[in-house]
Amino acid sequence: MFIKPDCAKLCYSGRMDDSDKQAPVMVYPCSYVRMRFTGDSLQVHLENHQAYFDNYMGYFLDGRQGVFQLEGAGRQAYHISVPDRARTVHDFMLFKRMDACHHVVFYGFSLPDAGQILDAPGPKSRRMEFYGDSVSAGEVSEAAAYAGKEDPPHNGEYSNSWYSYAWITARKLDAELHDIAQGGAALMDRTGWFCEPDAVGMESIFDKIEYNPQLGKSRQWDFSKYTPHVVVIAIGQNDSHPDDYMAADPHGRKAKEWKQHYGKFVKGIRAAYPNAWIILATTILQHHVHWDQAVGEVCSRIGDRKVRQFCYRRNGCGTPGHIRAAEAEQMADELSAYIKGLGDDIWAG
Helix, strand or coil: CEECCCCCCCEEECCEECCCCCCCEECCCCCEEEEEEECCEEEEEEEEEECCCCCEEEEEECCEEEEEECCCCCEEEEEEECCCCCCCCEEEEEEECCCCCEEEEEEEEECCCCCEEECCCCCCCEEEEEEECHHHHCCCCCCHHHCCCCCCCCCCCCCCHHHCHHHHHHHHCCEEEEEEECCCECCCCCCECCCCCCCCCHHHCCCECCCCHHHCCCCECCHHHCCCCEEEEECCCHHHCCCCHHHHCCCCHHHHHHHHHHHHHHHHHHHHCCCCEEEEECCCECCCHHHHHHHHHHHHHHCCCCEEECCCCCCCCCECCCCCHHHHHHHHHHHHHHHHCCCHHHHCC
8 A cells, every 4th residue: 555645644744845745845853744554564755865964764653763864866665664563553653853954755655455544643732833953953962972072973873853852842842843943053144054155044044945055946935834832943052153253242243233133033933923922042052141141132122022031051051062862851841841831821822
């Protein structure tokens, strides 16, 4: 049995390019497709478009997490066996572990002759959206031995969005998630690390589906397709590269320009989601405190009661390397507790 991507029994989550219903493109971390089925195995049909790193996809089968590396050019079939043959009904979720270091086209699933597809659980009623960089994407999160340390040598194998603080927070709050996160991204173009030397910033990413110039033309996102109750903006860490002007002179020309752009960005999110709660933050990744002070200054200037700044207990001083899974769990504990403190009414509508 071949299950096409437009099968009504599949459940999707995440900002995807579904302009071709028979070949949707998964771009952002935490995007997934889920199904329930009978049978003792399945095949996943994908086509990978690589920009950099080795690329991996993650999955959960009956609650057990797995991973496989994407190989070769063109359409490929990846075989996955059911570990527990005693179960008659299986739950499978295929998810994107990584950011737009690659795009992956989903062509469908196939089941053995005796297999059948069943209705998958639908999306959750609570909805969140994160805008961030590699930390929000879960990059290098599986390098557990390097908690609180610089990163080990890596080529994509340690990146797993499941262990990002963004997805952990959403799970703690029982919320659906769109994770608009890209490793190396700063706020403005020509700063940060993503696509250097012609760096692409979140101002050029936030309203797109595809956006990596190495992988083709960009496509606009239709904000009416998904309306979050809570938005977390976690930008302001890669912005110090190549020039940490905020640390050097928080009242200088470049710092003022950044604050103007940041305020415009927040207002753009507010225009897209008039009723959402918007939380402005950075992370525990080491950065100068002046960046958080700049975020706070912009937050006060906006003067919107539903726009709040949040700082972690170890904000800006927790680790010189990427956040590992255990550290992301601690961040998610703090952030989810703060969001719960806003009351259940934030999830209305």
